[in-house]
Amino acid sequence: MSAVLRFGIIGCGVLGSFLGRLLTHEREGLPDAARLTAVAGRDPQRTKDTADALGCDPLTVTDLLARPDIDAVVVCTPSGTHAELGVRALRAGKHVLVEKPIDVTPEAADRLLRAARETGLTLGVVSQHRFDPAVRIVKSAVDNGRFGRLTSLVVELPWWREQAYYAVGSWRGTRELDGGGALINQAVHLVDLAQWLAGPVTEATAHTGLLAHHDIEVEDVATASLRFACGAQGVLLATTAAYPGRTARLAVHGDRGSAVIDNDELVYFHAARDGEHAAVYGAFDAGNQVADILPRQRTELVRDRSGLLYQPHRDQIADFCAAVREGRPPLADGPGARRALEAVTAVYASARAGTAVRTRHDAPTDPAGSADRPDAPERTAP
Secondary structure (H helix, E strand, C coil): CCCCEEEEEECCCHHHHHHHHHHCCHHHCCCCCEEEEEEECCCHHHHHHHHHHHCCEEECHHHHHHCCCCCEEEECCCHHHHHHHHHHHHHCCCEEEECCCCCCCHHHHHHHHHHHHHHCCCEEECCHHHHCHHHHHHHHHHHCCCCCCEEEEEEEEECECCHHHHHCCCCCCCCCCCCCCHHHHHHHHHHHHHHHHHCCEEEEEEEEECCCCCCCCCCCEEEEEEEECCCCEEEEEEECECCCCCCCEEEEEECCEEEEEECCEEEEEEECCCCCCCCCCCCCCCCCCHHHHCCCCCCCCCECCCCCEHHHHHHHHHHHHHHHHHCCCCCCEHHHHHHHHHHHHHHHHHHHHCCCEECCCCCCCCHHHHHHCCCCCEECCC
């Protein structure tokens, strides 16, 4: 294999084009580790236009997978096609990075995980927010016990999408290819982060609704009460019906500290020092230590014309390339993405059933064998 990982991208929409620009953007530092060779898409003219803009070859999916000068494939197609295309790429001998979510059903995710295990190739799923500086600081604090015992998490994504957002792509808002609405499409990143910090969701009690949009099959509002394996409890709001749209927010609370990430920025952090005791009725948001631990935040604000930040995606692709070279799982791997999907699936199942739904994370599991577990969520009495 070449020292530089040679990529092909399947999908020429917003994300495929963005990642293509990232792979060809010398200022972002990836060309030393990765290079874009070709793109493929359903529309031949759009594929050619994208390839011309990126300086690479326009191909069909079949031809892209057959190219010997492509080492890895990025799948940026509608969510319900991720496993199918990912399995094809793995069977063709390519390492695979798929956009989130891993797919729209646990069964499809299992097929992809199984193919990765059987081929011995690297599988990653785009979860770029794991590489946000704020998230890494909070993750380190949790792992080192600086927040004490985790007690609660708040996941809030109050976004807005115009009706035109769903109309512009025929797959958006469909159960078959989108898998769901605001939760699986937009908030799955926060669900992934919550579980990366607190461990698996074991139970969900949820409601969903379609309240501000029409002519789609999925929810634009989802709310849930969550239980995590560590004992912490969580509250989830995911919506694309919060006009005009606010910022995504993740709060983590423990009995010795708390942190709040808002719009990818660490806005509150406090970890108790030795011998410290808060006032009887609490600090009422005082004692913010952000300035002490992160005096200069968000120094890299280079954004693509799509509005996406380069840094988190760049760092994820760099980690993926290193994982291929070193023969290790990437930081955002397939089993982790499947856990996020399983939590989302439990929320949807609870909303349909009108009762609490448990995931299969009640008992310890081996991530390497997760693809063979029967993971249909279980209902529990309210």
